[in-house]
Amino acid sequence: MTLFSGLSAFSITPTDTAGRVDTAALARLLERICTAGAHSIGLLGSTGGYAFLLREERRRAVAAAVESVEGRIPIIVGVGALRTDEAELLAQDASKAGATGLLLAPMSYTPLTEEEVFQHMSAVAKAGDLPLCIYNNPGTTRFVFSDDLIVRLAEVPNIAAIKMPLPADGDFRGKLGRLRARLPADFAIGYSGDWGAAGSLLAGGDAWYSVVAGLLPAEALALTHAAMAGDRAQAERLDQAFQPLWNLFKEFGSFRVMYAIAGILGLCQVDPPRPILPLRSDDVARVRVAVDHLRA
Numbered sequence: 001m002t003l004f005s006g007l008s009a010f011s012i013t014p015t016d017t018a019g020r021v022d023t024a025a026l027a028r029l030l031e032r033i034c035t036a037g038a039h040s041i042g043l044l045g046s047t048g049g050y051a052f053l054l055r056e057e058r059r060r061a062v063a064a065a066v067e068s069v070e071g072r073i074p075i076i077v078g079v080g081a082l083r084t085d086e087a088e089l090l091a092q093d094a095s096k097a098g099a100t101g102l103l104l105a106p107m108s109y110t111p112l113t114e115e116e117v118f119q120h121m122s123a124v125a126k127a128g129d130l131p132l133c134i135y136n137n138p139g140t141t142r143f144v145f146s147d148d149l150i151v152r153l154a155e156v157p158n159i160a161a162i163k164m165p166l167p168a169d170g171d172f173r174g175k176l177g178r179l180r181a182r183l184p185a186d187f188a189i190g191y192s193g194d195w196g197a198a199g200s201l202l203a204g205g206d207a208w209y210s211v212v213a214g215l216l217p218a219e220a221l222a223l224t225h226a227a228m229a230g231d232r233a234q235a236e237r238l239d240q241a242f243q244p245l246w247n248l249f250k251e252f253g254s255f256r257v258m259y260a261i262a263g264i265l266g267l268c269q270v271d272p273p274r275p276i277l278p279l280r281s282d283d284v285a286r287v288r289v290a291v292d293h294l295r296a
Helices: 023-036 055-069 084-097 114-128 147-153 172-180 194-202 217-228 232-252 254-264 281-295
Strands: 006-010 040-043 075-078 101-104 132-135 159-164 188-191 207-210
Touching (some): 006 217, 023 040, 055 075, 084 101, 084 114, 101 114, 114 132, 114 159, 147 172, 172 188, 188 194, 194 217, 207 217, 232 281, 254 281
Parallel strands (some): 006 040, 006 207, 075 101, 101 132, 132 159, 159 188, 188 207
């Protein structure tokens, strides 16, 4: 496996109400990912609430993660920030702390142009001096990477992969084919959006950047192995077991649901950062049913 391939498990980042990272709880979550055998950890991604954390807390989280996993699994660290200079510093912090790779989304308040995103990505890739994955997350950033921009960025030193959203028409194979025809052979294309994991991997995607794997890594890994082996029947059977959870992800947003799952599994009792509110007790009960269904 290369760095940006296979199952990348994205953990929540447990914090107290003041936004201070609970490094002991984070280490417990990452240990589950290591033990399950995921191919990488996604730290401080959207699931990890990076946008809610101060630079010092992000630095503490990376240091704790590197110390906890002791080189057993690669760590890909999200370094998104509104300002380019801040993202450059975050990339340098992650590199110095021992991260294996970086993940960068073009955060913004003012809508960005393609040239602005190109220069932002190029600057951060240079500052971090680690393999970097473009985070194409229009649902959050409201910026959509064109194929032309992806091709241009693939020529920038250190930019080695892209994390794609699910195609609106569900045509993974067509989208992958069009991109691969224009990109270097070693440029990795993976997908987020957990309910599209089976389809993206069966179509030849390099990686599943998985929310649910942050807390249920063994179950997510079974789906990954089946799909990457081309076992459509098994992959679709396993994906069907996830469907109640996928439905809750779509209804409430996976971020809120993940915090509920952490409590249900007894891994940590923390609320999402405000202004995000925890799920109501009756909705948590629905999450519990979905988790029990999956694990059964």
